[in-house]
Amino acid sequence: MTAAAPGPRIDVLFTEEEIAARVAALAREIVADLRGDFLVVVILKGSFVFAADLIRALERLGASAQVDFITLSSYGAGTASAGAVRLTHDLVEDVAGRAILIVDDVLESGRTLAFARDTLRARGAASVRSCLLLDKPARRAVEIEADYVGFRIGSEFVVGYGLDLAHRYRGLPYIGVPRDGTAG
């Protein structure tokens, strides 16, 4: 297959190899801090690929975390946050008294992470830590930081490795920037 895929050009920001090395390093940081039993709360949809790699990296280091999923939505189909965070699918597990590790894709305004953290605390979680694949510190609107960050980037909109642009590109194995004017 020699023809290029249709759609915008995607400039690679982080390769598969760079992501894999960073995920392994994050897992080492996490196991150094979080001993014993903990629950990974994966914020869908954007972080499902990252979470799949991260929980296996944790398991390789001997940490056996439980996993549950919550779906939060702040974007519509575009590339700008709509502002309010909506919980569209809740956890199954009871988080009261548990050590929690939130796993999410991008820390941008901070609204999604703040909403998740506050929700888990309100439900009685014993501790809430967070691991974010990407951090866009220049875009912060709420004062919040992640405990573990894969890569700090600028304000550019990125796709791949679980991240979408209007529901496309989640399956790209690398993280890249779409370049044809369709994405801010």
Ligand code: IMP
């Ligand atoms: P926040 O609530 O503004 O921090 O936005 C975080 C959410 O926006 C993330 O969980 C992503 O779902 C989405 N998001 C932010 N930046 C990007 C991006 O560059 N590509 C894809 N999704 C993004």
Ligand code: MG
């Ligand atoms: Mg997200």
